[in-house]
Amino acid sequence: MLLHHYHFVEREALYDAATFDRELATTKTPIPLFKRALAQVQERLETRFKAGADIRDLIHGRARALDRLLAIAWHRQAWPDTGIALLAVGGYGRGELHPHSDIDLLLLLEQDDDTHYREALSAFITFLWDIGLEIGQSVRSLNDCEREARADVTVITNLLESRIVAGPQRLREAMRERLATEHLWPAEAFFEAKWQEQITRHHKFANTEYHLEPNIKSSPGGLRDIQMIGWVAKRHFGVERYDNLVELGFMNDAELRILSQGQAFLWQVRFALHMLAGRAEDRLLFDHQRAIAELFGFIDTPEHLAVEQFMKRYYRHVTALAGLNDMLLQHFDEAILRRDESVSTIPLNARFEIRSGYISLREEGVFRRRPAALLELFLLMAQHPEIEGVRADTIRALRDHRHQIDDAFRDDVRHQSLFMELMRCGGNVPRVLKRMARYGILGKYLPAFGRAVGLMQHDLFHVYTVDAHTLRLLKVAQEFRAPDAEEEFPVAAALIRELPKLELLWIAGLYHDIGKGRGGDHSELGALEVEDFAQRHALSLRDTRTLSWLVRHHLLMSMTAQKQDIADPEIITRFAEIVGDETHLDYLYVLTVADINATNPSLWNGWRASLLRQLHMETRRALRRGLEHPPERHEWIAETREEALSLLIGMGTTRSDAEALWASLGDDYFVRYAPSEVAWHTQGILARQAAPQYDANGEPLPLVLTSAPTEEMTEGGTKVFIHTRSVDNLFAATAAALEQLGLSIHDARIATSSHNWTLNTFILLDDDGEPIRDAARLADIRTHLVEELDDPDDYSVIVNRHTPRQLKHFRIAPRITLSQDYTNGRSVLEVVASDRPGLLARIGRVFMEQEIAIDAAKIVTLGERVEDIFFITDRDGDPITDPARQERLRDALTEVLEVGERG
16 A cells, blocks of 8 residues: 555556557647547546446556556647656645546746746646646746745645656656755654644544544545545655555554555545546535445345445544544654653553553553453543543554453453443543543443444434444533533533432433434333443442433433423423432433433524423422322412512503403413513513504504513523414414524414414524524514514415525425324324425415414424424314314325425
8 A cells, every 4th residue: 555656557448548649640639539538537437436446446547547648748748848847746646546636737847937838838738628637737946846845834745745747757856855854844843734734624524523424535534634644654754655654663554454444445435426426526415425325335224224334334434544543643743753752750550650641551561461451541541630641552552452352351340340430430431431432442341332333324413423422422411510511501510410420321321322223212222231231230220220211211301392382281290200200300301401412513502401491490390299299270370370470560560450461361371381471471462552553454463572682581592472363374374474584483382362362472593593682683573574464364475495405315204193182172283204494384374274273383303304293273272083184184284295395
């Protein structure tokens, strides 16, 4: 495997060179001949790729074919003298050309004055463009090369990867002499600059290999990380081949194998990307993932889609490459550049010490003689937060000896005790577990976790693989313990300090998704796995039951908050019965908040936070009251009225005015709304009654209130309250009007007074999932809604907004479920479908046409999927129980959803 010069055995020519040479000797129009030859190269490369040819032959073969054609084109020009040469640089200089890679060329001049070359240069470059080559060219003299390389590490990197294509070799040798380390960029400075360059590049990709649509060139673990190893080694050692680094002790055979196999796989992916896109493309977009999976021979199974299997292989390769890159560069820094520096050493025990801030083995062979040290190292790291990391030679020893972690190792009570001591140590356990996973130790000790490495779900909701999501959950939970966490996560920050056994949270977090990818309910499978872990590690029966319950029910709180009407006392009571006590509630709340934040960075918002906070608060109140004494409906209503009245009196409203208005609202209203909302509505309605507004026909205009643009009032979303005459298609008209404004509805509560006036509240978020805080925009929202709702029969046009690119690649068969809520006398309609612009407005129109009234709604968007819940009745307020009517409703919704799917 080569760093720079390539080796290619040409088994079969990529174009018909004999015919090309013969026709070129007689033609006066060479451009068509060159175009035909280039087309033959492209066609034969793609044919051989599909036939399974060695990717290295293809990549290097294209470079070799281009070398020959460029050399022929060069010699057709009348160059004034031999003071100019054509060099391949960059990737082409390494002899690596994918189907649509740029051909980077350097036209190297011996002297600074290029006057007498300009005509020939212009003709040569024009000719290359005319034959269809996408070239990147620069014209530099030897002095230019030296000056620009001195100023920019990117320039010297590019020039180091150079080959003569045509012209005198002496010019390249002269350039290499000027770029030698004794003249500029010594190895230490070059390494430091390139390392900083990599840090900056990785930061652009959030320092993780795990992206839904990774960049195979620039993401961590991508081709740039492989090239980084080559650049550093070439600059310091002057070697041309990666296997030379094994001879020099910089790499071992196993590491060379990881690098070689990883590069070959990424080259295959990149070749396929270029071929499918018809252009240079390094982003592994959804547009191409399925096609590449099929091209590589992956097949859907009941457990995993073909694309998920393909992406798992991708993630495993890039994870291994990223780890290798980290270790080798750290090794280069420690063992080569800093070899002669004085090292501060602090002994930890007979086996380990801290060397210049990094934990290190005190002597070779420790892991072989004492396998328990494979876990002991990480326990020491957790116990000593001052340790910055692991020294490179110790990382290598970990990797070389992790095969010792087998069933006998896992069953050894000494090793089990070490692992539990780590879980209980009180330090930054998630940070240490992440390092264990990075070095392959965690997946060996917990095989169930090892099976989850690289496991992804092909959707827009789960943006990380299962293993990356799991470690991220633990990291988020650890951040709850930080002093500044109270501002963003006040409840979680308070609760995590009160949890009786923090290790139960870490273990539950490790196992909550570990059952994914096996078919069946992952929560149930995970609960069985964590029970086995607890028994093997001698946890008490009580702790085992707690862990099993947490893993089995880790989705319960988020699903209850987002999909059920938590303003209903019955829902709170049922949830409290499942939870059982405040300890389980607190563990579950912390786990749930960490899980949501670790699933998708855009998923957590103030609205979800407020739902979970409300559910936790109401459940705690129910548990303290006692489950044998659930709140009576009349008690709930009385408490809401009294608290709201207290707020109103404080704002200057009299008891008599408030109670006179409330007389027409009905009991359901006070069950559905919190005291602060009741006070807000009441104050707004009374103010409008004191100063009514009418349209041109003398009809009262709708009252539209929006929550103030403050953190206190938004509660995670912008509240819009609409008070107007109740008409049949009000919800549909409202949804369409809000869609026109680019706003999304996340919650809707519908109430009607005895005078047939609505009291409808919507929770809105903008396109970024944030509340609307700009006062001017809030005013525009109010104005627009008043204009659209003064005559709801004049139904708003549903705007056809552009469907985002990513959403187009996910098609979900619509699923419509209708059940009955007998307690509240209504039906529950659940709609699962692909998320598309205007979806809710179209559903609203179906309700209007089917004469359906909406009591409340919970709108949940999970990546590319919506899971919306509507609490509905007919126009008379009765549940939808007639089978024929239910079928008509399902058919109408299915038709609308399938049209949106095709669109």
